[in-house]
Each structure stands twice: as structure tokens, then as C-alpha cells.
Amino acid sequence: MSKKSIYYKYRLILLLGAILASFGFYPKTHALDIYTPDANDSVATSVKNQDFPQWGYYTVRRDFRRCASPRCGGFFIKQNNLKATACIDGVFRNECYVSSIDWSSLKLPLGKLAKIQNQDVSRLILRGSIVPVEFGEIGKFGQLRVKEAFIAATDTPAKGTFVALKNNGIVCFTTPCFSTEKFILNKPQSSQVSSIDLSQTRATPEQIEAANNEIFALGLITVGTTKVVDDLNPTKRDVKFVATQFYLRVEPN
Secondary structure, X not given: OOHHHHHHHHHHHHXXXXXXXXXXXXXXXXXXXXXXXXXXXXXXXXXXXXXXXXOOEEEEEEOOOOOOOOOOOOEEEXXXXXXXXXXXXXXXXXXXXXXXXXXXXXXXXXHHHHHHHHOOHHHEEEEEEEEEEEOHHHOEEEEEEEEEEEEEOOOOOOOOEEEEEEEOOOOOOOOOOOOEEEEEOOOOXXXXXXXXXOHHHOOXXXXXXXXXXXXXXXXXXXXXXXXXXXXXXXXXXXXXXXXXXXXXXXXXX
């Protein structure tokens, strides 16, 4: 075979490959082939030798559709800050349907658990994972297995980015002091802020005190925006987190 024939044969192979690709004959990527942190395992980020779980946070709304359980009557959940949530069938959707919520790991007294279950669930943020539950011939449905629960301090609408604020152990003798780590929930992003404004939440002094205690303990779940307050001296710019709502951890006692 001449060099000219080999050249044209090679060009023909490349052309056929391009045609096949344009018709979608190459394997398609399944949603679970795209790398994301495992929704069943909350990855912990280290802050001064203290671990903070940054993944697995969901908002919840009730399912008011009228059909037989478990197909209806459960909850729709979605991960905070994400446009799509991985559902039990491996497909990413705007929100996922789960037939039930498993609260058992919280070890709450029955009275306290009933109070949480009977209130507006849209005020809750739940950290956990979606697990499969079999219903015989009906099929498999998702269940949200809760590890932690947080409830909004007030009825003020939550606007902004959902984050966790946690003291990082830095001690300063002047301002601004970047002693608070800000973790974006469900994303591998963190930064530092030098001040926190909780006044827009309309929380009581007791609630704000509880929020500040959580910042110095396990971390405060909150939502809002980060603002840079300029100063004539660029080394003294205040990076402030302004909260529209914060969520206090649900404790057994």
C-alpha cells in the first residue's frame, strides 16, 4: 500500500470517529461517575485539630400529594447550596423524595421529638444521609437517616449562603481578628471572617448568646452574606459575615 493510500485511510478513520462521537455512540457519563463527596459520609474538615463535618446538610419540605404511602406522604429534601442532590436511584435532581426520616440517632425524648416532627419542617436543617428502604413488591425508597438536627432561631426568612461558623483558636490583641472559620456547607470551601453580625435575625439576647456559644463549641449553622468593610488602612479591612438566620443544634436534654 502506498504512503498516499495510508494517509487517506488514516483520514477516513478520523472522520468516522468524529461522526460516531457526534451521534452519541461514546459511553455516556452516569451521574454517580461525576466526583462528589459521598452523600452517605460527612467529610470532616480539620480546624486546629478539631474536626468539623462539612457535608450532608439538607433542607426539608413535606410531601402533601394524595396517594398511598410510601409513594406519597414523605418529604422532599435538597442539599444546601447545591443546585442538584443525588437521590437514592443515583440520579441528580433539584430535590429528592424520601418516604420517611429516621431520627433515632438523636436519642431525643418522645415529647421533644414529637414537637419537632409536628412543627414547620422548613425551619429545620438536617445533617445525615439517604439510605435505601425496601417495601416488598412496591419497591425501594429513600430514607433520610439523621445524624444532627438544627432549628431556626426565628421566623425571619433565610437568605444567602448556608455556612458554619467556628472559632479557629486564633487569639488577637488588635482588630480585625480573623478568629472565625467560615465553612460553606456541602462544598469544599472555607475562609476566615473577622466579625459576625446576628442582629438581622431578630433573635433574642438569649438566642444570640447560645449562637455565640456554638461558634466556640461545635460550630454554628447560619445563612447570610460576607461583606468587606473597607478601611483607609488596607491591613485593617473587616471581613464581616452578616446573618439573616441561624440554626441552633437540637440536643437530647
